[in-house]
Amino acid sequence: VQTIQVNLASASYPVYLGTGLLAEASLWQTHLGRGQVLVVSNERVAPLYLQALRAGLAGREAAVHILPDGEQYKTMATWSGIIDQLVGMQARRDTTLIALGGGVVGDISGFAAACYMRGIRFLQAPTTLLAQVDASVGGKTGINHAQGKNLIGAFHQPAAVVIDTGTLATLAEREINAGLAEVVKYGAIMDAGLFAWLESSATAIREREAPALLHLVHQSVANKAAIVAQDEKEGGVRALLNFGHSFGHALETVTGYRRYLHGEAVAIGMVVASRLSEQRGLCPGGTAARLCGLMRQFDLPLALPQSVTSEAMTAAMELDKKGLASGQRLILLEEIGRAVIDDSSSHGHIVAAIESCR
Ligand SMILES: NC(=O)c1ccc[n+]([C@@H]2O[C@H](COP(=O)([O-])OP(=O)(O)OC[C@H]3O[C@@H](n4cnc5c(N)ncnc54)[C@H](O)[C@@H]3O)[C@@H](O)[C@H]2O)c1
16 A cells, blocks of 8 residues: 655645555544444446445445435535435534545545535545546535536535546546546646656556556646645645646537537647647747657547637636636746746737647
């Protein structure tokens, strides 16, 4: 078992990594607390991994709440169902909630744990690559509103994260590749060594060799932990994690959240952002090409579809700004491994970068 400690002002917790960890009783025992246990999973993940988790809980009684599968269920109604179950089982403040699943299960469960009695103990057992390298670490929880993604939520840090990379064996290839986009992101914004390792290990990664997967999850979590430790609530450097996301979110919005997985939209967003960085003279020529070369190995989309106009993209970006009064805040690259927060790109710069990515 490898352990990465996330050290925050408000809390400090371990992220455990390895294969077969769901069934590792010693880990769960350490973090369960005394009260009742509720496992939240979904109809796809539970048949695959609930049994292994039960083995890890080693006879400890646990209630189970199964959600329907899909981002469209990341809603108030689904969240309410978890709260209803907690009330129904007369759960007290010493209850532990365990999320077993991808980012959707983790985000909804975490938000239920944040709200029930103003906060109960929460453990994450992420089962998608995206959730393992990103969503399960850092304490962002929440649900969608009909008018926008993740509009309702809270910061609620887990007491521990148990990453069983063995669960990736059943994950669809497209989901793996989408998760890899976020790994490429860590390399691009802050870890040139990781980026170069991804380039030289692409074949091993594509073949899902266990040591390669373990290494990339480890490096991703370590990078995310380092950023979150500096800036828990996104007042500063945590914004660097949004590299590619302003363009990516806009693309997801414009295409109605149906065409692209989040990681795929982020991949295209990173291409646009790196082109913009080049066009503004912030980073050396060839940076975008290098990023594309790596992401091509993971079958990620790299170009914007003709049907998506730059007007539609910039309008969606305007709405996505989250309270920034004027101008567009973007994350741009100075080189592979170093990113900056940029407030000085004009509408014209942005349109030119979008148009260069057809
Ligand atoms: N909290 C954060 O910091 C944060 C960060 C990034 C993304 N997110 C959120 O995460 C969500 C996306 O997460 P995701 O990509 O994990 O999607 P997801 O949770 O929908 O999982 C993708 C699909 O894989 C299935 N699945 C999960 N584990 C599996 C396994 N081991 N084998 C086979 N199938 C499996 C799921 O049931 C689902 O059908 C979004 O809602 C996004 O907003 C949150």
